[in-house]
Amino acid sequence: MRWEAQSTEREAERTLPGLDIERVRTFDAPEALGTRFHEVRAKSALNKVPGNYLPFNWTVNAFRGCSHACTYCSAGDTRVLLANGQAKPIAEIEVGEEIYGTTRGEKYRRYTATKVLAHWRTRQEAFRVTLEDGTELVASGDHRFWTRRGKWKHVIGAECGAMRRPHLTTNDELAGVGKFAEAPDTDAPVYRRGYLCGLIRGDANLSFYDYTPPGRPEQRLHRFRLALTDFEALRRAREYLADLDLESEEFVFAAATAGRREIRAIRHQSRMAYEAITETVAWPGRAPPGWCKGFLAGIFDAEGSYSCGVFRIANCDRDIIDWTEWCLRRLGFSYVIEPTGKENGLTHVRLTGGLKEALRFFHLVDPAITRKRSIEGVALKSDARLRVESIEPVGEVELFDITTGTGDFIANGVVSHNCFARNTHTYLDLDAGRDFEREIIVKVNVPELLRAELSRARWKRELVAFGTNTDPYQWAEGRYELMPPMLQALRDTRTPVSVLSKSPLPLRDLELYKEIAEVADASVNFSVPTLEEKAWRETEPHTPHPRKR
Secondary structure, eight states, X not given: OOGGGSOEEOOSSOSBTTBOSEEEEEEEEGGGTTEEEEXXXXXXXXXXXXXXXXXXXXXXXXXXXXXXXXXXXXXXXXXXXXXXXXXXXXXXXXXXXXXXXXXXXXXXXXXXXXXXXXXXEEEEEEEEEEETTXXXXXXXXXXXXXXXXXXXXXXXXXXXXXXXXXXXXXXXXXXXXXXXXXXXXXXXXHXXXXXXXXXXXXXXXXXXEEEOXXXXXXXXXXXXXXEESOHHHHHHHHHHHXXXXXXXXXXXXXXXXXXXXXEEEEEEOSHHHHHHHHHHTXXXXXXXXXXXXXXXXXXXXXXXXXXXXXXXXXXXXXXXXXXXXXXXXXXXXXXXXXXXXXXXXXXXXXXXXXXXXXXXXXXXXXXSOGGGGOOTTOBXXXXXXXXXXXXXXXXXXXXEEEEETTSEEEETTEEEEOOSSGGGGGGGTOOSSHHHHHEEEEETTHHHHHHHHHTSTTOOOOOEXXXXXXXXXXXXXXXXXXXXXXHHHHHHTTOOEEEEESSSGXXXXXXXXXXXXXXXXXXXXXXXXXXXXXXXXXXXXXXXXXXXX
């Protein structure tokens, strides 16, 4: 690159948004594929890694953003499991939303809520992966999924030759619960009547009684009251009752105490409201699927629970138990009836099939209370039939990817890997897509800062990792040469180092690595996901050729 020929400008603003450090200059480098470089003076070099889940505690990143432009993405209609138990297409996911990822436990990976840190789109060649249960996943060839063998595997690859790498075959099974059920039409009147029937019969006071006031004739009083600690169900019921022209006021039924949550309620006391509600919650002569979905959502909100992997609906009313059974059977669920033997006739309807069937219930009937749909901490194990049946090309399509706090997400019911680095650009008010590849932040004073920090008496000579966020040997390093003085500082302070790169440029510094190795541990690792020409150009378009690595 002819760097000296590029235009430069001194900035009137001395900082970048979201980056509280001095900006020295900004310049465009057209020959570097339209890249714009921002030279800044940082305040520190060493970054402490939070937690203790990585084999290193300290990193150094001289660059923010990366010109390699690597892409690993999924089709826009890929449904992502949200932390509220619902599912949403990845194209509609927004930064800041809470979704489910996984975390490693003692024996199993387990589901855990995580936030979306970045979201972007691209166009490239994609492949359709079809699983035994009918689940379809459309992703780039370099996208990775977690298998039941405990390995991340790319969509395509080979056992030998140019495409040798871990990849999916028809012998592999993916990990998860499989395809998500379609959500019900919650705007349909038949669903709403079913929901009100389940919720009101399960948890409301709908009655009348005769009362004779002093000196007056007998009166018949009517009462409807629904009091809940979960306000999502209460407000859904209020909305659905409004369809009947019954506007309800919400009020505090019981204040919160040290050991009890606040209870809020809605009520009606007119004969007209009583008769309208009674008619609405009457048992139907013939229950269509929409009514069944609404009823199961309502009775679950009223009397259901999901805890420690056990799904139950409990009630003492035999009619309610019978209708719950009938609706579950109509929608294809497996269940068992468990009488408690109590005098009041309390009976449990327990859904069988584990997490797979619990999630199918949540998605298919859509209960309102998100607290009851939590799968936090549930083990990633299932009897879902997720063996790979076929992998076929589908041509060039628009694909989407996200960054999450766990480094993965649940895509169409299976565990999908995501990019972890791009979200750092959003801290600068830059986007995680094109800006990450074209707006490169260069911390020009990192070498001197690193030497000063490593020379402090309290420095314990812990391992320092390079390349954990962006490649320290990306194109700009050929001009800035920030690595040699940093390696010299590591050598002089006997500090161990680990480097990960997609460039052959570390060979330039080979002698320095040898010198470090004489006084401390030193390792240089090259990322080579593929040797196949087409796959390389599509997924890592601006990296050095993998054969050079």
